[in-house]
Amino acid sequence: MEWGRVTAPLSGGDQDRPALETAAMIAERFEAEVAGVYCPPDPAELTPWLGEGFVGGVQVAAIESLRDAAVEGERHARAAFEDLAYPRKTFTALVSPVWRGLSGEVRLSDLVVFDDGAARGKGPFSGAFEQVLIEERAAVFVNRGGDPFGTAVVAWEGGEPASRAARRAAPILRRCERVLIVGAPLSDRPCDLRSLQAYYAARRIEAEIRPLERGGDPIEGVLAVAEVENASLLVAGAFGHSRLREFIFGGATRAILQSAKPSLFLAH
Numbered sequence: 001m002e003w004g005r006v007t008a009p010l011s012g013g014d015q016d017r018p019a020l021e022t023a024a025m026i027a028e029r030f031e032a033e034v035a036g037v038y039c040p041p042d043p044a045e046l047t048p049w050l051g052e053g054f055v056g057g058v059q060v061a062a063i064e065s066l067r068d069a070a071v072e073g074e075r076h077a078r079a080a081f082e083d084l085a086y087p088r089k090t091f092t093a094l095v096s097p098v099w100r101g102l103s104g105e106v107r108l109s110d111l112v113v114f115d116d117g118a119a120r121g122k123g124p125f126s127g128a129f130e131q132v133l134i135e136e137r138a139a140v141f142v143n144r145g146g147d148p149f150g151t152a153v154v155a156w157e158g159g160e161p162a163s164r165a166a167r168r169a170a171p172i173l174r175r176c177e178r179v180l181i182v183g184a185p186l187s188d189r190p191c192d193l194r195s196l197q198a199y200y201a202a203r204r205i206e207a208e209i210r211p212l213e214r215g216g217d218p219i220e221g222v223l224a225v226a227e228v229e230n231a232s233l234l235v236a237g238a239f240g241h242s243r244l245r246e247f248i249f250g251g252a253t254r255a256i257l258q259s260a261k262p263s264l265f266l267a268h
Contacts (some may be wrong), residue, residue: 003027003110003171007035009102009132011124012073015115016080022143024086029149029175034089037105038077039128040070041146042098084110102128106138107128110171113141119257119264133238134268139168140238141229142257142264150232152176153262154207158191165267166196169235170203172265176233179207182225183218219255231262238266 008023009015016036023034043066074093082089094101106112112132118125119142133140141148152173156162162183179200181193186187193209201208212221226234238253256264 003030003032005033005035005109006111006113007037007105007109008028008113009125009128010036010038010077010080012038012040012076013124015117015123016077017083018143019113019115020080020084022141024084024089026111026113026141026148026172027084027088030171032088032110034084034086034091035105035109036077036081036084037102038074038091038093039098039102039125040073040094041066042096043067050133050147091123099128099131102132103136106132106136109138112138113143115126116142116144118142133257133266137268139165140264140266142266144261144263146232146263148172148233148263148265149176151178151180151229152233153222153226153229153231154179154181154183154196155219155234155236155256156181156191156193156196157218158183159237161268163237165235165237165265168267169265170200170205172233173200173205173207173235174203179205180210180225180229180231181207182210182222183212223256224258226262233265234262235265236267 006023006027008016008018008019020034020036027034030205038110052097057215077093078091081089092105115123115131117123118129132138149172154166154169154173156166181200183191183193183195194209196208197207210219210225222234222236225231234256
């Protein structure tokens with residue numbers, strides 16, 4: 001299935017323009033729409049913290065300050081959106097509750113674009129990144145610079161998140177110059193790389209297979225192949241374990257998110 005809508009959440013900050021440019025670069029390959037979605041600071045999220053110990057005047061001042069910031073942020077987000085030289089584009093400014101509005105937008109999107117800071121847990125969209133990826137199970141693209149349509153590495157070990165990411169990435173992989181399927185089985189999971197290769201072949205995607213040696217760290221192996229092959233895109237499943245376990249023990253997803261490159265296509 002082809003893509004028709006690529007969404008870029010906007011905060012009114014400096015990262016809006018690169019996010020919109022990335023969304024347009026991808027959308028152009030599909031003749032798709034770019035949806036710029038402004039996500040303002042939400043007074044509803046602040047209110048529970050303004051309970052005991054705050055007098056009424058302080059509460060009002062804090063909420064008014066947040067509203068002023070939202071107006072200024074929308075002005076900057078609209079300016080970045082208007083400067084985007086791409087014909088098929090729409091702009092939406094969300095209202096409180098913002099998270100509910102963003103959920104509705106991403107549910108009707110084929111891809112959601114975030115900057116690298118959000119993936120690393122920094123910036124205004126650090127929380128939204130995991131919520132969109134995990135709770136909404138949206139396909140997410142993390143921009144780390146460059147053209148993502150060069151060499152793509154698909155990390156696959158037969159598990160559900162990795163297989164879902166591999167399937168959902170098919171439209172972008174069809175437009176890549178080269179596709180490598182890299183992986184090794186984990187514990188008792190089946191991992192015949194030729195099975196995924198055949199799946200892609202049926203969808204007009206020519207892919208090479210690159211098995212990893214057993215016993216090594218599979219994520220280190222995948223990242224090493226991506227570096228050697230100068231990959232522009234890494235396709236991977238995200239958070240195969242619970243978020244708490246990933247947070248405490250690290251895990252494959254954290255290792256991928258903390259790597260320097262390439263750009264990422266993730267699905268949960």
